[in-house]
Amino acid sequence: MARPSRAHEKRAELIAAARQAVLKRGIADLRLRDVAEQADMSTGSVLYYFPALSDLLREVQREAVERFCVDRERAAQAEPDPRRRLLGMIRTGLPTSTDDELCVLLLELGTHARRDPAYSAQYIRLYERQVALYSSILEAGAATGVFTLTRDATTIARSLVVLEDGLSLHLTMAVPTLDHGQAERLLLAYAADSTGCDLEGFDAST
CATH class of the missing domain: 1.10.10.60 (Homeodomain-like)
Structure with a gap:
């Protein structure tokens, strides 16, 4: 046998x-x-x-992208209130420290996306999934009247994802330019300006 x-x-x-x-x-x-x-x-x-090593690293990247997306999607689905869903999204999108495994992996492997179309395609999918998730939360909040959007949901969602990416890079540098709390407050401030909802105040009052 x-x-x-x-x-x-x-x-x-x-x-x-x-x-x-x-x-x-x-x-x-x-x-x-x-x-x-x-x-x-x-x-x-x-x-x-x-x-080839690149083939192996592509699998590492694929798994990291999937884990990151699934973790955020599950967290968002578990909360019915759009305000809490948006808070949860913001808080799960930033690295908790310079040793945050998943975020560091995505940032490290992202350097290949500048040169390799296969790596780039994975990051496009990652970006689009995050934008779609943010958009659905923003649209749900607007539909229920808890958000008053200053732009269309997709524009705000894209901006939030790009802000996350930039802040994540700063948080994971050898000498970070800001800490996690400062980064989170920047995202929350933009979200408040874009939705007309004080998310920090809402969180503190509940």
Whole structure:
């Protein structure tokens, strides 16, 4: 009787090893050997499952994008009040520290998006999913009268996502230019200006 293939398991182990290697070394200095050492395998064994390091990193990116989107979507769906949903979105979109694994991974791997269309496509999907989620919250708030939007929902949503991305970069630098609380307040201020709803005041009063 043939032994069951462990290819899927080995690929998952390599993706996990590559994820840790990116977090330790950063994407710019990462070598195939770093991933092999992290996985306690030879470089030849890594290449057996992934023909190139870029193929492996693309899987790391795909998983990170999916985790980030799903986590936010679940958090938003769990809260019926649009104001609380918007608060939750803002609070789950920023890295909690310079060691925030998921956000750091996305920012590190994002550097490849400047040169590689496949990586770029993943980030376009990430951006569009976040914009769609923000838009649905803003539209729900406008429909129920708790938000008075100053622009159309899509424009505000795009601005919120771009602000998140820029603030996340500042929060994860070796010497951050602002802290998490300051970044969150900037997002909340823009959201308040765009929706006519004082989200901080609402949160404090409930």
